[in-house]
Amino acid sequence: MGQKIYETPDDALCATDRFYESQEGFQYTEELVRNWLTRYVNLPETGRVLDLCCGDGIWAYGMKCLKPRLELFGIDVSSGGIDKARTLMAQSGDAGNFIVGDVEEKLPYPDAFFDLIFARGPGLYNQHEMDRPETVDVIEHWHTKLSTRGRFYSIFASTPLQMGTYTAMENVKLPYNRCPRKSNAVDFKGGKFHHTIQSFLAPFWRAESIDVVEYFFIKNNHVLVTKKRECE
Ligand SMILES: C[S@@+](CC[C@H](N)C(=O)[O-])C[C@H]1O[C@@H](n2cnc3c(N)ncnc32)[C@H](O)[C@@H]1O
Incomplete structure (x- = not known):
């Protein structure tokens, strides 16, 4: 039987909390997270890292365990997720940096603040037409928070056989995705869109203030590394 779908994004958010x-949660093991980060993410030794759409904080926690001198920050629209993340980060002194917020609005950090932004499965990437101007604007805004040495990791799961199609709402795990959502920057039909390389990279190619550093597809995940374009 399919899972419950929700009438409004607010209902879906309460269910996500x-x-x-x-x-329940996503139940990634600490070992899986540590191994994945070690293999695929170039973590700096020091500096500030933002886990954008951090969920329950398991990825931020993994980064902190691997590189204890990093200062970790996290933001997610789900207060349930942030409560979990604060508990997980409690021993590290970074727990207070984990806040509830909507990343499709202006981010509450100074420009050039982060040396790494780690965005694994942000809601914005679930829509199929990511290269609309309003969506590109949001992605460019996120990059203004990167330092000159900063890197932005966008990670998004997509199953090759389903690329170009949606998984139906009732079949996705995250309750927040079991309701359509529409704003200037988002035209999300609910469920999960499986991006092709082309549709995933399109907004980054279009953005005038972003450079692509590296792209690879590994274990059904797009992994894209970008940076803020330097002014000439
Ligand atoms: C697929 S989950 C990924 C969570 C975590 N990054 C991970 O990999 O385990 C997507 C997360 O994005 C959050 N999210 C979706 N839209 C958001 C928004 N506009 N602002 C902040 N968080 C958002 C959801 O609450 C959810 O925790």
């Missing part, structure tokens, strides 16, 4: 508050 419960999803994280319960023992």
Whole structure:
């Protein structure tokens, strides 16, 4: 039987809070997270890192364990997720840096603040037409928060056989994705869109203030590394 779908994005958000508050969540093991980060992410030794759409914070926690001198920050629209992330980060002194917020609005950080932004599965990437001007604007805004040495990791799961199509709402795990959502920057039909390389990279190619550093596809994940374009 399919999972419950929601009438409004607010209902879906409440259910997402419960999803994280319960023992359910995504249930990545610390070992999987550590191994994945070690193999595929070039973590700096020091500096500030933002986990954008951090969920329950398991990826931020993994980064902190691997590089204890990093200062970790996290933001997610789900208060249930942020509560979990603060608990996980409690021993590290970074727990207070984990806040509830909508990343499709202006980010509450100074420009050039972060040496790494790690965005694994942000809601914005679930829509199929990511290269609309309003969406590109949001992605460019995120990059203004990078330092000159900063890198932005965009990670998004897409199954090759399903590329170009949606998984239906009732079949996705995250409750927040079991409701359509529409704003200037988002035209999300609910469910999960499986991006081709072309549709995933399109907004980054279009953005005038972003350079692509590296792209690879590994274990059904697009991994894209970008940076802020330097002024000439
Ligand atoms: C697929 S989950 C990924 C969570 C985490 N990054 C991970 O990899 O385990 C997507 C997350 O994005 C959050 N999210 C979606 N849209 C958001 C928005 N506009 N602002 C902040 N968080 C958002 C959801 O609450 C959810 O925690």
